[in-house]
Amino acid sequence: MTRSGAATKSCVNSRRPTGKQKKRSVEKRVVFRSAWLPYGLVAPQIAITLVFFFWPAAQAVWFSVHLQDAFGLKSQFVGLQNFAALFKDGNYLASFKVTAVFSVLVAFFGIATSLLLATMADRVLRGAMAYKTLLIWPYAVAPAIAGVLWAFLFAPSIGIVTFVLKGWGVDWNWIIQGDQAMLLVVIASVWKQISYNFLFFLAGLQSIPKSLIEAAAIDGAGPLRRFWTIVFPLLSPTTFFLLVVNIVYAFFDTFGVIDATTQGGPGQSTNILVYKVYHDGVKAADLGGSSAQSVILMFIVIVLTVAQFRFIERKVQY
Amino acid sequence: MRIKHVVVALAAAGLYSGGALAQTEIQWWHSMTGALGEALNGLANKFNAGQKDYKVVTTYKGSYPESMTAAIAAFRAGSAPHLLQVFEVGTATMMAAKGAIVPVAKVMTDAKEPFDPNAYLPTVTGYYSDLKGNMLSFPFNSSTALFYIDRNKFKAAGLPPVPPKTWKELIAVAEKLKAAGQQCVYTTGWPSWVHIENFSAWHNVPIGTKQNGMGGFDTQFTFNSPLHVKHVSMLADMAKKGLFTYAGRTNQADGKFQAGECAMATISAGALGGTIKAGKTDWELSMLPYHDDVKGAPQNSIIGGASLWVMSGRKAEEYKGVAKFLAFLSRPEVQMEWHTSTGYVPITKAAYELTQKSGFYAKNPGRDLPVRQLTNRTPTENSKGLRFGNFVQGRTVIEEELENVISGKKEAKAALDDAVRRGNEILRQFEAANR
Numbered sequence: 001m002t003r004s005g006a007a008t009k010s011c012v013n014s015r016r017p018t019g020k021q022k023k024r025s026v027e028k029r030v031v032f033r034s035a036w037l038p039y040g041l042v043a044p045q046i047a048i049t050l051v052f053f054f055w056p057a058a059q060a061v062w063f064s065v066h067l068q069d070a071f072g073l074k075s076q077f078v079g080l081q082n083f084a085a086l087f088k089d090g091n092y093l094a095s096f097k098v099t100a101v102f103s104v105l106v107a108f109f110g111i112a113t114s115l116l117l118a119t120m121a122d123r124v125l126r127g128a129m130a131y132k133t134l135l136i137w138p139y140a141v142a143p144a145i146a147g148v149l150w151a152f153l154f155a156p157s158i159g160i161v162t163f164v165l166k167g168w169g170v171d172w173n174w175i176i177q178g179d180q181a182m183l184l185v186v187i188a189s190v191w192k193q194i195s196y197n198f199l200f201f202l203a204g205l206q207s208i209p210k211s212l213i214e215a216a217a218i219d220g221a222g223p224l225r226r227f228w229t230i231v232f233p234l235l236s237p238t239t240f241f242l243l244v245v246n247i248v249y250a251f252f253d254t255f256g257v258i259d260a261t262t263q264g265g266p267g268q269s270t271n272i273l274v275y276k277v278y279h280d281g282v283k284a285a286d287l288g289g290s291s292a293q294s295v296i297l298m299f300i301v302i303v304l305t306v307a308q309f310r311f312i313e314r315k316v317q318y
Numbered sequence: 319m320r321i322k323h324v325v326v327a328l329a330a331a332g333l334y335s336g337g338a339l340a341q342t343e344i345q346w347w348h349s350m351t352g353a354l355g356e357a358l359n360g361l362a363n364k365f366n367a368g369q370k371d372y373k374v375v376t377t378y379k380g381s382y383p384e385s386m387t388a389a390i391a392a393f394r395a396g397s398a399p400h401l402l403q404v405f406e407v408g409t410a411t412m413m414a415a416k417g418a419i420v421p422v423a424k425v426m427t428d429a430k431e432p433f434d435p436n437a438y439l440p441t442v443t444g445y446y447s448d449l450k451g452n453m454l455s456f457p458f459n460s461s462t463a464l465f466y467i468d469r470n471k472f473k474a475a476g477l478p479p480v481p482p483k484t485w486k487e488l489i490a491v492a493e494k495l496k497a498a499g500q501q502c503v504y505t506t507g508w509p510s511w512v513h514i515e516n517f518s519a520w521h522n523v524p525i526g527t528k529q530n531g532m533g534g535f536d537t538q539f540t541f542n543s544p545l546h547v548k549h550v551s552m553l554a555d556m557a558k559k560g561l562f563t564y565a566g567r568t569n570q571a572d573g574k575f576q577a578g579e580c581a582m583a584t585i586s587a588g589a590l591g592g593t594i595k596a597g598k599t600d601w602e603l604s605m606l607p608y609h610d611d612v613k614g615a616p617q618n619s620i621i622g623g624a625s626l627w628v629m630s631g632r633k634a635e636e637y638k639g640v641a642k643f644l645a646f647l648s649r650p651e652v653q654m655e656w657h658t659s660t661g662y663v664p665i666t667k668a669a670y671e672l673t674q675k676s677g678f679y680a681k682n683p684g685r686d687l688p689v690r691q692l693t694n695r696t697p698t699e700n701s702k703g704l705r706f707g708n709f710v711q712g713r714t715v716i717e718e719e720l721e722n723v724i725s726g727k728k729e730a731k732a733a734l735d736d737a738v739r740r741g742n743e744i745l746r747q748f749e750a751a752n753r
Contacts (some may be wrong), residue, residue: 067751071415072394074752085747091740157502157579176557176564176725264714265567266721283383284710285390285411289747 057298063291070285082292091268092276092293098182099272103250105186110193110246111239117194118201119227132202139195143256150188151261174262178269181262185270188261189254197242204238205231236316244308251301273297342372344639345399347379347389349624350459353591357659365646372639382408382624383710389629393418398629400640403458405624407709409446410531412627413454414707414752420628420637422644423452428634429641437648437666441618441692445703446625449532455625456644459662461588462619462688463512465607469600471500471581481582481604485552488582488607492561495581502563502580504556507571509564510716511622512584512606514541517549519701520606522617526745530704535749537706539741541716542734545612551730554723564724567717575599586622587688590661603684605691617701618694623662654678663688706741707748715740 032038064082068075086092121131138146153161156173165172174180208231216226232239255275258264264271264279274297281290350358355378362374379385382405392398404412412419426433435443435453446455469479472491475498482488492503506512518525524540531537556562563580565571575583578598584606593601608615628640646652653669656662658678664670670689673679679686695701706712719737722728728736 067747069414069751070390070411071418072390073415073417085743089740089743157574157577175566175570176721178725178727263567265718266725267718267727271718279714280711282387284708284714285387286708286711286747288751 060291060294060298063287064295067288070287072287078288082288083296085289086292086296091271094268095271095273095276098268098270099251099274102182102186102189102254102270102272103247105182106189106193106250106254107243107246109186110190110197110249111242113190114194114197115201115235115239118198118205119231121198122202122205135198136195138191139199141192143189143192143253144260146192147185147188147257147260150184150191154184174266176266178266181266181270185254185257185261188257189250192257193246193249197246200238200242201235204235208234240308240312240316243312244305247304247308248301251297273300341370342636342639344372344374344401344636344643346374346376346401346403346626347385347399348376348403349378349380349382349385349405350403351378354459354660357656361647361652361656364652365643368646369642372642374639374643386411393629393631396631398631400629400632400636401643402627402629403624404455404627406445406622406703407713409455409625410535410705410707410709410748413448413705414535414748418630419454420630421448421452421454422456422626422628423454425628425637425641426644429638431638431641431645433645437668439663439665439667439670439689439693441697441702442621442663442665444697445621449529455627456647457621457665458624458626458647459588459660460621460623460625460665461586461662462621462692463508463516463584463606464587464590464687464691465604466575466583466585466589466593467602467604468575468578468581469602470578471495474498475500475581479600479602481602482607483604484610485549485607486610489552489556489561492556492582493559496559496561500581502574503561504582504584505563505565505571505574505580506583507565507569507585507589508622509567509720510713513549513553513720514546514716515704516606516619518546519620520608520617521545521612521615522698522700523612524700525704526706529699529702531706531745532702532704535707535745535752537745539706539712539738539745542731542738545609546734547731549609550720550723550734553720554726554730557724558726562724564721587663588623588661590685603687605687605694616694618697619691620701620703621663621692658685661685663692706745707752708744711744712741715744 065077065079066075067078067081117135121128121135124131141149153159154172154174156162156175159172162172171177172180174184212230212234213226216230221229251272252274254272255278258270258272258275259278262270264275273293277290277293277297280286280293284290346362348355348358359376362376366373377399379388382403385402386404386408389398389402398418423433423435435447435451438453438457442457442460443453445460446457447453465481467479467481472479472495475495477491477494482491488504495503515525518541523543523545524530526537526539526541528534528537553562557564563574565574569586569589571580571583571585572589572592574580575585576589576593576596576598578596587603590601590603593599605616606619626644628637648666650666650668650672653664653666654673654676657664657669657673664673670686674686716737719728719733719740723730723733
């Protein structure tokens with residue numbers, strides 16, 4: 001939900017502003033003559049948000065303060081007991097650290113790689129469409145499939161990459177080595193998200209007036225300097241939006257990748273919060289504990305998003 | 319005109335569904351794929367062809383946890399299937415859901431279907447019965463962990479191609495194989511199932527109190543005994559020396575052994591079909607290795623696999639059909655077909671004897687080994703099976719901690735203590751939820 005809403009906003013922002021249009025787009029207010037029309041227009045979106053976001057979220061809160069057997073035959077109110085049990089569990093707390101490392105890596109590499117690719121694709125003159133299509137392709141792949149694909153490439157005994165790494169003398173076995181397992185799920189998750197980031201960066205790049213860059217070039221600024229002083233600051237709204245989206249992605253959408261590859265292991269090296277929610281709720285039918293975890297997760301993401309808007313957005317130049 | 323059409327259509331639909339109702343449908347949700355799925359459908363078709371009153375309809379609902387989740391959701395929505403295939407670790411969860419299931423023993427007596435609990439193999443049905451011996455769920459596909467060797471690898475290393483019997487012998491052989499250049503010497507599937515659950519039963523030591531949880535939900539894990547610690551640190555030591563290759567938490571080791579990568583493996587009896595099909599090994603089966611300094615070892619191993627649970631909330635007439643179908647599944651010839659085509663063990667003594675008489679074991683050496691290992695001795699409190707609440711989570715905890723030992727992050731004692739402590743928290747949570 002958040003994603004599509006924010007996406008529309010960013011699309012509007014990144015439309016190529018030329019002369020008059022730019023002035024008009026600065027003034028964002030639209031006046032409706034009829035009083036109910038604006039509400040009518042947003043009603044479908046609100047309805048979807050209510051049914052698919054607020055309702056399940058409210059249910060999660062309800063389940064999180066109850067203790068229930070798998071079939072829902074017996075249910076008792078236990079207050080904050082589910083939460084207390086979680087915070088007493090050292091392994092749950094360790095999972096926060098794993099999640100933080102994982103999310104930062106996924107967001108950083110996802111954004112950096114796609115920015116690099118978008119900058120390069122933007123400069124390509126011949127066959128640009130082919131490059132762009134190929135780069136957007138992975139977005140159509142389901143997270144679980146992305147996970148399996150990378151797991152095959154990196155499989156300890158049969159993977160192609162493993163074979164090459166062995167040739168270089170690297171002992172590659174993510175089945176038992178935690179850091180390598182983390183690397184694998186980060187690569188798979190980043191690869192899956194690059195296309196999405198790429199699209200937005202490409203749109204952002206195309207909205208930067210060529211005249212600015214050309215003027216800088218005439219003044220003698222090299223490509224790197226032009227990028228850091230002109231292109232990157234002008235891309236900051238896009239980058240900021242992608243940062244929010246990628247953090248949300250790393251937090252919520254990556255359990256498919258984990259489930260298809262490491263299942264949280266070895267040990268708990270890749271047991272991120274959302275995977276534990278999935279494991280405990282869907283696989284182990286422990287609804288109370290799983291719901292308490294998802295309430296905590298929801299809270300974290302709300303705090304993170306608010307913080308991002310309050311502190312980082314100030315540095316963003318629209 | 320239009321209304322008339324609708325009326326005719328409705329009437330036709332009514333007639334049609336009336337026709338279909340004459341045959342009572344029995345919904346059966348399962349998790350069997352590939353050849354196993356075909357064998358399962360074969361059973362249903364045979365039953366359907368044999369009588370006219372009932373029709374068993376099979377539906378594949380995804381992996382074991384997935385189909386269980388689907389059934390729980392369906393139960394909450396009031397549309398659960400009649401029969402549900404549940405993996406062994408879900409047993410306690412199903413058993414605790416008294417309003418959601420009907421014990422198989424009750425289904426059979428209510429339907430007045432002939433049913434003799436003594437006809438079944440005790441190590442198989444014991445896993446799914448209450449303390450009084452009433453069968454709660456119907457054992458469907460049961461296997462056990464076995465020890466596989468690839469004779470080619472032994473010969474290549476200049477060793478006599480005979481499977482080692484004890485862990486001491488296994489290590490001696492492993493060192494020689496390693497010295498001869500064998501990369502993957504020994505591997506294992508299902509680490510918790512093989513090295514904690516079956517290991518405990520095989521050495522006649524408890525996994526938990528209260529007869530491994532069968533005596534009540536107020537059970538505690540006890541798999542951090544000196545013997546367990548010794549065994550797990552031995553595994554870690556083997557891993558360090560390159561004698562043990564860790565393959566993963568489920569059946570990844572099957573593929574490694576079947577591809578001819580590893581010389582020895584402790585994997586499911588159910589992996590035999592794939593091993594034969596792959597044809598890359600000169601395999602030999604034997605019983606699980608044991609520690610010969612443990613008194614009473616080897617005892618008997620325990621099963622893995624799944625059983626069929628009868629879900630509540632259906633009409634008595636439909637349960638008659640369920641009972642008929644379960645009686646059909648118990649027939650020796652049906653069991654023999656299932657046993658010989660899939661590799662799962664037969665669940666009745668008669669079926670085992672029939673298979674013996676048919677000469678199948680003589681022609682296929684090793685195929686009777688699972689039954690022989692399961693019935694090696696009369697099961698004790700420690701080797702009847704296990705029943706721990708939320709054991710899906712419990713097993714994950716055990717596997718995580720085993721991985722911590724094998725990767726060298728933790729000492730065996732510390733890891734097993736942690737696994738017991740974390741496991742006990744899960745058991746208390748389950749106990750509280752099912753009070």
